Amino acid sequence: MPPSARPAPLQLPPGVTALGPEACAAVAALVSDAERAQSAEVDAALQEGLRVVPRPLRGIARRVLTG
């Protein structure tokens, strides 16, 4: 995803922002790490998925996965 298309940072609940900038930065970093991890895992899973699908069904599977 190009940097310009990156979603805005998660808007933290007021109870978190009240904890101060350091806490907010730490939480934002945790959220960002979770997003990155999920993104990588999902991409890997969709690639791996094609290998699990029996060969005769792979064409259909590829069409579904690539849209």
Next chain:
Amino acid sequence: MSRALERRGELQRLARVLGVEPDDLGALDGADVATLRELRHAVADRLLEQSRDQFSRAVALGDALPASVAARLAQHVMGPVLGGRAAALLSPRKAGELARRLPADFLADVACHVDVRKVGPLLEDIDRGTMAEAGEHLRRRGEWVVLGAFVGHVRDDVVADLLDGFDGEALLRSGAVIEDASRIDAVVAMLTDARLDGLLRAADEHALWTDVVSLNVHLCDAQLDRVASAVERLSGPRIEALAALLAADDELRAAARPITRRLSARFLADVAADVDLGRVGGILEGIPTATLAQAAAELGRRDAWPLLGRLLTVLPEDVLADLRPELDDGLLRRAEETDAAAGDGPPAGPDGDDAAGSAKSPPAPPTRR
């Protein structure tokens, strides 16, 4: 649920969503439970939206493939974390179909990562046996917070099936973290008296009385009556342990009032013979004056004058001041005379034994058995 338990549960849920350990959430030390929950929901929504397109395609693929292949994909490719998140996009029919084909231990893994707000409607189509089996895996792993989250979203019959396999400790540990507190009364109502007894014994054996007491605030009168009856069925040493705990913790004692004020006069008369009266002040303090007066009269009817004398000795001054006008003068005089006559020697129980023990000894901390 106590605040500390609620917070611990919420931190565990948030850590799961973020893929970290609860200890990694030190930055949120000052956040209250509502804030932690709000943050968890926001992060879960964010992660779902971030990958919604890919999750939708994975779900579409599952729809296009035979169910057995779709189940293999879910288990071996998506895995419990992504599978749990993508589950929010499944149709109830597909969720039921997949659940039937997936091993229970994998479903238990998935349960640790689903957002129950999103998958609640899907649970209707998953059969009771499958749910109970997955629940059993969660119980064996001690996933109380996960079990506690699901109780608010599954039917009563499914909860009843789950509870069937739980011992007292499991009942208590999962019950104490039920996320939807409005369900606690219904869950307690499902337990037989014998299971309620087991739950209280577990509270004593695993030092979990605080959890039991903190559940009280969510119980209606009928269930409070049953819990009070279960307390009355506890053995003397367990009563002493509970009372010592209540004596040492003002907040806990106040929270236990709905139970202690339901204890019967007969129980008090019986317990006076079974326990070290010096140790049960924490329970006696919450008992209504009328009940204490009835218990005193009962001890008088049993000719248990030394016990009555010692009971009056251990009552807090303000309670005793309220009680005195309620007692028959003769009863009071005889109890006091007998107590005085007993002097420093061993007190006599109702049958002439020394069951009252060292009634004037100071309260001691609970002993674990």
